[in-house]
Amino acid sequence: MTVIRLPDGSERVFDQPVTVLDVASSIGTGLARAALAGKVNGKLVDVDSLIDRDSELEIITENDSEGLEIIRHSSAHLLAHAVKELFPEAQVTIGPVIEDGFYYDFSYTRPFTPEDLEAIEKRMLEISKRNIKIERKIFDRSEAINFFKQQGEYYKAQIIESIPGDEELSLYSQGNFTDLCRGPHVPTTSKLKVFKLMKVAGAYWRGNSNNEMLQRIYGTAWSKKDDQKHYLNRLEEAEKRDHRKIGKQLDLFHTQEEAPGMVFWHSKGWALWQQIEQYMREIQNSNAYLEIRTPQIIDKELWKQSGHWDNFRENMFVTDADERSFAIKPMNCPGHVQVFKQGLRSYRDLPIRLAEFGSCHRNEASGALHGIMRVRAFTQDDAHIFCTENQTQEEVVKFINLLKRVYDDFGFKELLVKLSTRPAKRVGTDVQWDKSEAALEAALKEAKLEWELQPGEGAFYGPKIEFSLKDCIGRIWQCGTLQLDFSMPERLGAEYVAEDNSRQVPVMLHRAILGSFERFIGILIENYAGAFPLWLAPVQAVVLNISKGQINYAKKITDELNRYGFRVSQDLRNEKITYKIREHSMQKLPYQIIVGDAEVSTSQVSVRNRAGQDLGQMTLLKLVEHLKEEVALKV
Missing domain, CATH: 3.30.980.10 (Threonyl-trna Synthetase; Chain A, domain 2)
Structure with missing residues (x-):
């Protein structure tokens, strides 16, 4: 007699061994026709596999x-x-x-x-x-x-x-x-x-x-x-949204063989970069981060101390000078520990949040390079939080809330989260791992986030949280990370004076929100297909004259808008206005500001948006108010 237990808890009893298909047929002809395979006691098998002992069975169909x-x-x-x-x-x-x-x-x-x-x-x-x-x-x-x-x-x-x-x-x-x-x-x-x-x-x-x-x-x-x-x-x-095509079309950047995996930023692309960097700087400053800058090239002895020389050497660019070997930094963390170590730190000083728009280089395989998504020279929105064990959970929660706000401002509303726990090969005690994993899990629950567990996928020095966003066509991009590190601060001699006057090693939280600027800009380009929201657009508006008679007025409008802080260009060519409108529409500018004799005589402007809607005539001050409101809303 063979007893088959099904996922709903019900049982089927057979007088002899049966195949997966036999069981499916006993349930119904529809299920038998739909059966592709079976999962017997957790193992996938063919439908004609024989079950000769009591087992748990799940019938696998195309819906699984x-x-x-x-x-x-x-x-x-x-x-x-x-x-x-x-x-x-x-x-x-x-x-x-x-x-x-x-x-x-x-x-x-x-x-x-x-x-x-x-x-x-x-x-x-x-x-x-x-x-x-x-x-x-x-x-x-x-x-x-x-x-x-x-x-x-x-x-x-x-x-x-x-x-x-x-x-x-x-x-x-x-x-x-x-x-x-x-x-x-x-x-x-x-x-x-x-x-x-x-x-x-x-x-x-x-x-x-x-x-x-x-x-x-x-x-x-x-x-x-x-x-x-x-x-x-x-x-x-x-394919339509490929950041390489759009980058060329909008004159944002280029790459070339003489600098493989490195980006030549053009004026418009750099304006986009600067807007993102200024936004991130304001966000970090308002959340008590201290912006720092660390060297690009550091003696290999520090990289040996941190563990990177032994574990990451093949990805590092190395140079020699004064009979010493140096590495161009592939990451910022060892440098941040050096800043933390300057001066005696007290528990009263913690947490200390050090942030850097850190330029890094990694020797990625040439076949892996892809536009600005996978490069050898990149800049991270990197930060490291030095705190006590008791402060860890609170700091994680603060970071998660900050990350959610940033993604929301950039237009990404859906967040996917994974928690990676201790791997087999690791440093630190089980007690430390218990505390750190519990802290990250509690922080995710407090932030009311759904998350997926990835057992054994943490870094050797501590567990980590991965944050992925979903773009407008459903693709998943892993960007943000938070890693809890017991190892590096100890290896590099970081410590603080605890309340009992003992010397303690701080917990070090590695965190990034965007990941790398290059890759995040590539994601933005593809998400928006180059039609950036007003606050991000490299050029927010263009002023177009209808004929030569409005050139001086068009220049005045352009100057005034730039003085208000907007990124505005002008097109005063002796071309038909329909031609100029069509050409600048291809550049996906948020607004076109058109001036003719009627606008000059009434000291107004005609405004057309990217969707082709005519917003009618308005005064310059009304236009400024409209643009400021849209920028503030980040829509």
Whole structure:
């Protein structure tokens, strides 16, 4: 007798061992048709897997996250099957699931073309309609190696040879195609209906540049057509919002090969940067942060003390002078500890919050560089809070509230939070970790934030909170962090005089809100598609004259608005006003201020907003009042 306990607490009793599909059928034909796999005692298995003992069972369908992953994994096999039917000489290698889809790497004599991708996708649809049963078979290592060698699949044979141990291996077959895989897979190819091949890229075998360059075909797969349609629309929208294209279109910045991973900021881009920096400075000053500045280049001995030389050396730029080795700082924290150490600190002085718009350099791999989102030279809105253990929770709560306010001002209303706890390899006592994790968890609850736990993902010196924001097309960007550090202040000799006159090591909170200015500006560009809110816009308005007769008046209006503190340009060219309006609309300026003879005679201006709405005529003072109100609201 086999007893199966279901997620709702109910039980099904069978006289003999049963498959996952048998159980689903006993519940209902609809569930049996929808079943993609099962989770038996927490382990995913195929629907035809036999259950021969009392077990807990969850039926996995397309509505489950595991179901979608199984669909994508099976779609990778479907892709390989189609390639082998169309290009029998191609060798298959690996085909994993990735975010939003899958890929498969192939060895083939010539590059796959866009026409090839169309043919492969068409063949995938044909195989899907054949409704081929997908079957799992068990091989021992030598059998599996010989099987793939006989098939001419030498990459698969290499993969098996590199697997340690002598355990049996599972192979999945669908018709005349067989692949190595742990599974599970969908029961038949007909379950794979919603997919699309996206692109081809190069990838070295096993990621080693000394090996053959393979061809990686990327695809996406979904359980529902509407989900895929939404995803493809999101990709199309993201392409339109690419910060590199918009940065060039709006003349904000550029990068070039002579300075890889470093940004050339143009006047408009730097105006945007300055607006963000001034805003952050005001926010930090009003929250009792002390702004400091620390050196760009520091002797390697300090980096050894902090632990960075041993753990981060490959990412650091190093230079020599006066027979000494120096590193260009990849982060600001050791420098901040040096500032804290100047003078005798008392518990009465704490907390001390030191902030720096710190310029850092890291030797990122050239292949990882991406516009201004991933660079080698960047500036962080970095700060370190030195406090007592008893002050930790209060400081965390204050920081969370500050971070929420900042994100809200920049237009990001949805916040995702993760708490990462102690890793296996760590410093500090269990008592310290208990206190610090409890403090962060209590602070998150006090701030009334929902959060996800990431066990074992904390830094070696302390737990951390990660803050991610969601942009207007649903993409997630991890920006803010808060890390609790017992290690660095002790390693670098930071201490304060406690109430009992003993010397104590302060707790050090590493915190950033934006992360790096470069990346955050890239996020802003893509979120707003370059149409920044008035308070951020590099150029907030442009004054346009209709004819030569209004040039002096247009100049006067421009000067007056700039004196009021607005960023206003002027276009006095001898062009048709419709041409100038259209051209500046392409620059996504919030306002266009138009002056003709009627405006000159009444000492007014005509105002047009970015949406193309004519706001009518108004006096300069009324316009100033309108702009000030919009800036203050940060809408």
